[in-house]
Amino acid sequence: MARRDLSGAVDFTVLDRMTGGDDAISEEVLGLFVQQAAMWSPMLDVRAEGWRDAVHTLRGAAAGIGAGELAEVCQAAESAGKAVAPAALDHVRTALDAALADVAAWRHELMLRGLKG
Template sequence: MRRRGSSGAGMEFDYLEGFAAGDMQVVTEVLALFQGQAEGWRVKLEAPGEGWRDLAHTIKGAARGIGATALGDVADRAERGDASMAPELKTALDATVADIEGYLTRIGGG
């Protein structure tokens, strides 16, 4: 069974749990790192400029690495598109972070 966040962001927590061999300390640490990175990405998404594709690529890789499928898909389209996709990517990022926050609260890690 895949556990998805309440916002429908497509966060597959079982993917990360499996990758971490069920070590919930590792899961919470990885998600905390992602949340920290997301803060910086949000700022850059407010005024995307040069390096836009690199930013989208970075978000795509990080998202796919933790099982944030929907965010990874949006970031992939953004990477192949242009900076006009920044609002959509920011919305997907915000939804994923909200899912992570809810998940961490449910497991007692947030």
């Protein structure tokens, strides 16, 4: 993966503003996002107790790195009624996959920059 693989699911200018453009801090924040996603994604099922907590946590993490669409679908899922929650969680999983793909491509870019600099 490389920068050319970015889909736009994450606006990395948000991350750059938060980290002051420091690649090492960006890498750390993105690593934490990936860990959060791995920890909370198994709970993205209405049968899992605490699925709303998982969505809430992912929403905050997404907003912090610039994954705006993921944050939006998390917010919608968090307030979804039981009848529409399964579909809302499908949207969360799809947006999370897109954000994670962008994060992987960006982390690859950061690694390449580290090798050059």
